[in-house]
Structure formats: structure tokens, C-alpha cells
Amino acid sequence: MxxxxxxxxxxxxxxxxxxxxxxxxxxxxxxxxxxxxxxxxxxxxxxxxxxxxxxxxxxxxxxxxxxxxxxxxxxxxxxxxxxxxxxxxxxxxxxxxxxxxxxxxxxxxxxxxxxxxxxxxxxxxxxxxxxxxxxxxxxxxxxxxxxxxxxxxxxxxxxxxxxxxxxxxxxxxxxxxxxxxxxTYTMSPELTAITGFDALMHALESLTNKRENFIAEEYAIKAAELIAKWLPVAYEEPENKKARRYMSYAAMLAGIAIDHLGVALIHAMEHPVSGHYPDVAHAEGLSALSTYITAFNYKGNPEKYALFAKLMGEEEKPHRAVDALVKFIERFNLPKTLEELGVEKEKLERLAEDVYMCGRTAFAVNPVEVDMDAVYELYERAYEGKL
Ligand SMILES: [Fe+2]
The missing domain is CATH 3.40.50.1970 (Rossmann fold)
Incomplete structure (x- = not known):
């Protein structure tokens, strides 16, 4: 143990x-x-x-x-x-x-x-x-x-x-x-969804990466469960006290989870995107990358991805984690591709280099093994919208 x-x-x-x-x-x-x-x-x-x-x-x-x-x-x-x-x-x-x-x-x-x-x-x-x-x-x-x-x-x-x-x-x-x-009551529905998605990615990446800490994992699990249930309510009813309370709580729990467990490839690949394109919000970049990277990652930790799918209201199967994210992004009208965010295709190579220069510590904890070719290919998929 x-x-x-x-x-x-x-x-x-x-x-x-x-x-x-x-x-x-x-x-x-x-x-x-x-x-x-x-x-x-x-x-x-x-x-x-x-x-x-x-x-x-x-x-x-x-x-x-x-x-x-x-x-x-x-x-x-x-x-x-x-x-x-x-x-x-x-x-x-x-x-x-x-x-x-x-x-x-x-x-x-x-x-x-x-x-x-x-x-x-x-x-x-x-x-x-x-x-x-x-x-x-x-x-x-x-x-x-x-x-x-x-x-x-x-x-x-x-x-x-x-x-x-x-x-x-x-x-x-x-x-x-x-x-x-x-x-948080005055946040627009759009900002509510975007920031809530960041918290969800903290829960997902801390739960599924290679680090282990069952206490922190409990925080991530609770956070994902609460976000799946209450983000839709906070989005529809900005002054719903219960929804806002649970969302603040979930974001805090996910913040503690990453403090112990860190994140993984979705965050490592997002940082160069909003680094080069500062008008892109962190969570917009996460959203545009998350489905492609999850499709690449789920085999590395099937049990936890299946759990994540279940927490999101899907069938408890690892690949369902991808479907859960696709639906979630659709529901809140979050970005689906890098192209949509204004990222230029010629920049993808530079973004991949920056992942290596600045964020390669994430490679060691990512659920599946990553190399530079994989990073570049994932950027391409996220650019073209090829799941
Ligand atoms: Fe984040």
C-alpha cells in the first residue's frame, strides 16, 4: 500500500x-x-x-x-x-x-x-x-x-x-x-461553464494520472460527481444557491486534488495554446483538446476512466469517458477544436516543442506513454476535429 x-x-x-x-x-x-x-x-x-x-x-x-x-x-x-x-x-x-x-x-x-x-x-x-x-x-x-x-x-x-x-x-x-x-452569482452562463470545465479537467486528470493518493482521489471523485450534477443547474439558474454552493465546493475539492496529484497531458498541451494565444481562456483550450487526449489516454487507466464515465452519468466503461466529454462540451457550447479558437495550423509544431520544453514533466505521469510525435498528432487531431 x-x-x-x-x-x-x-x-x-x-x-x-x-x-x-x-x-x-x-x-x-x-x-x-x-x-x-x-x-x-x-x-x-x-x-x-x-x-x-x-x-x-x-x-x-x-x-x-x-x-x-x-x-x-x-x-x-x-x-x-x-x-x-x-x-x-x-x-x-x-x-x-x-x-x-x-x-x-x-x-x-x-x-x-x-x-x-x-x-x-x-x-x-x-x-x-x-x-x-x-x-x-x-x-x-x-x-x-x-x-x-x-x-x-x-x-x-x-x-x-x-x-x-x-x-x-x-x-x-x-x-x-x-x-x-x-x-459567483454574477458569472454569466458562459463563464460558469468555462470555469466549471477547468474544475472538471482537474478532477479528471488528477484521478486518472499515474500518481497515487487515495485521499486526494476521493476529492477528485466527489468534484466530478458534483460538477456533473450541478453545473447544468448553475448554467440555467445563475442564482440557484445550492448549485453555486456545490460548484464552489467542487472547484475547491478539485483544486486540492491537483495539489497532491498534479494534472497530465491535457493541461500540459493546453498551456502552450493560451501561452501563444493569450485571448484564449485556459479552459477553452482544455475543452478543445480534452476529447482527443482522453481518447488517446483511456486505455492507460481503464478502471479510473470507467469510473469517470459513471460519475458523468454514462455507462461504466473506459471509452465512455470520451462520450461523456463530447456530450458535456456540446451541452455547454464549449470549443470543440483548436481551429475554432483561432490557432493557426503552422503553429502546431511550435506548440508541440513548447510542451517538450516547458511541460514534459507531465509525460511521466500521463496514463499512457507520450512522445513528441504523439503530442504533435494530438494537436493535429484537435485542430481538425478528428476524434
Ligand atoms: Fe486548469
Whole structure:
């Protein structure tokens, strides 16, 4: 029996209204915060107001850095780190989607150590610098997908090289996650489906890859089951409390599952897509690749793919996992091919090279053996829509 480990250095407050805890929790870390967020949605939705109200009530001063975009860049993190140092903030609060949370955690690392964001990303050979300090981070997700609120990952893009890489370190954990399903009520059906699909891919890839950890697998199983049941409801009824609550919960569980088990080829092949095409959302890339890669992968772990199919409401057979994804993507009108996303055919070779340069650690854990030819062929299939 494999020895498994469940270590969660992140304190979690989960439930409607959890954002109101920000002031009380923040006081443990000091009197001045850097609020990291995006340009618009948290202001329009009122989420940012709820946060600042809570901080005001507890006498916490704050500086707002609102320049984080989807597929956040190393430069955005470096700028945030400069502000954190200059303003002498005691702690950092990320409020927004996965990009914002990833950036907030990385700002904590960069503002507390030497070097720049790109020194801390994990190439297959390792990172250039290892952090040894961080500032406390509070994560407040406003989508239900990424799971970044509870894990050690920050995915960043270098717009110069188009590389998209991950900071993965125990100092990159947030200290506290305030998971408030009410903050997700204002997501459009499209954004609900896209972010929910990311969570589903976290569940699928952590469950089926070669790593083993039965505790974390339970999280992935529960997440897939909840997403299959409640994403359709959240999509149809944006203010359905139960559906939003279960989706926030599922995304969090899947975020813990990947913290232990990691992902596999779908994520490894997606990163170069949104790295080269920053207008493509992470989960749109996942959607366009997922069926082809699952058709390639299911034989490597038939038992788990059959289980996934069952959780998705299909017959408990490994190849049914592909059918389940095809139907799911159809139902939510998610992208089916790379061509649809504006990827150019001439770029496929470069994307495959980037998988090798940046993401080949996923090869070792993928359910079936992968080489560069297989990666290229899968990109071609995903481009042409050939299942
Ligand atoms: Fe993801």
C-alpha cells in the first residue's frame, strides 16, 4: 500500500458571506493590505466593495492593484511585487478568478525574495531561484473553477517567449481562503461553464494520472460527481444557491486534488495554446483538446476512466469517458477544436516543442506513454476535429 499524505496549510472559510471575514482574518497579519484584482468584474459585481467594507470595519488600510488580466504575465506580478514593497504592505489579498489568485500568490513570493517572477517558475530542470520567504495571502475566488484558492500553483505567461509556466512551491500556498459562493452569482452562463470545465479537467486528470493518493482521489471523485450534477443547474439558474454552493465546493475539492496529484497531458498541451494565444481562456483550450487526449489516454487507466464515465452519468466503461466529454462540451457550447479558437495550423509544431520544453514533466505521469510525435498528432487531431 502506498503511503499517502494530506497536508493542507490553507485555512478555509467556506459559505455564503465568507468574504465578510476578510477584515477579522486580515488583522492577524497586520494593518495594511495589497488588494490584487482584475480591471472590471469585481468592481461591477460588488465583490470588491464587500471586501473593502470588511477591511474598513477592522481598520485595515489597503492599496488596490487592479491590472491583472486573464493569462496573467510575469510583468504584472513584478509590478504588483514592486507596489507591495514600496507601500510596505503586511499582507496580500487576491479577489477574482484564477488569474488574479495565481498572480496574488506569486506577488507574495516575488515581493519577499530576490529576483523576478520568471526566476521562480518550474522548468523541467527546476526553477532558477527558490523562495525562502512569503507574505501572507488571503484568496477570495469569484469563479468556481481554478482551485487556486487552496493550492500551491501559480500559472504565469511570459509574453516575450510565449512560455506559460507554473510556480509550484510550498511557500506559494495562501494562508487563508475565503470561499464565498455568493460572489459567483454574477458569472454569466458562459463563464460558469468555462470555469466549471477547468474544475472538471482537474478532477479528471488528477484521478486518472499515474500518481497515487487515495485521499486526494476521493476529492477528485466527489468534484466530478458534483460538477456533473450541478453545473447544468448553475448554467440555467445563475442564482440557484445550492448549485453555486456545490460548484464552489467542487472547484475547491478539485483544486486540492491537483495539489497532491498534479494534472497530465491535457493541461500540459493546453498551456502552450493560451501561452501563444493569450485571448484564449485556459479552459477553452482544455475543452478543445480534452476529447482527443482522453481518447488517446483511456486505455492507460481503464478502471479510473470507467469510473469517470459513471460519475458523468454514462455507462461504466473506459471509452465512455470520451462520450461523456463530447456530450458535456456540446451541452455547454464549449470549443470543440483548436481551429475554432483561432490557432493557426503552422503553429502546431511550435506548440508541440513548447510542451517538450516547458511541460514534459507531465509525460511521466500521463496514463499512457507520450512522445513528441504523439503530442504533435494530438494537436493535429484537435485542430481538425478528428476524434
Ligand atoms: Fe486548469
Amino acid at each position: 502506498t503511503i499517502v499524505n494530506e497536508y493542507r496549510p490553507v485555512e478555509i472559510y467556506f459559505g455564503e458571506g465568507a468574504v465578510k471575514k476578510a477584515g477579522e482574518v486580515g488583522r492577524r497579519f497586520g494593518f495594511k493590505a495589497l488588494i490584487v484584482t482584475g480591471r472590471k468584474s469585481t468592481k461591477v459585481s460588488g465583490a470588491l466593495d464587500k471586501l473593502t467594507k470588511s477591511l474598513d470595519e477592522h481598520g485595515i488600510r489597503y492599496v488596490i492593484y487592479d491590472e491583472i488580466t486573464p493569462n496573467p504575465t510575469d510583468k504584472q506580478v513584478n509590478k504588483g511585487a514592486d507596489i507591495a514593497v514600496r507601500e510596505k504592505v503586511d499582507f496580500i489579498i487576491g479577489i477574482g478568478g484564477g488569474s488574479v489568485l495565481d498572480a496574488a500568490k506569486a506577488i507574495s513570493i516575488v515581493s519577499s525574495n530576490e529576483g523576478y517572477a520568471w526566476d521562480y517558475v518550474r522548468y523541467p530542470e527546476g526553477s532558477r531561484l527558490i523562495p525562502y520567504l512569503n507574505r501572507p495571502v488571503i484568496t477570495i475566488p469569484t469563479t468556481a473553477g481554478t482551485g487556486s484558492e487552496v493550492n500551491r500553483y501559480s500559472v504565469l505567461t511570459n509574453p516575450m517567449t510565449k512560455e506559460k509556466m507554473v510556480i509550484s512551491h510550498s511557500l506559494n500556498y495562501p494562508k487563508v481562503a475565503l470561499v464565498d459562493p455568493e460572489l
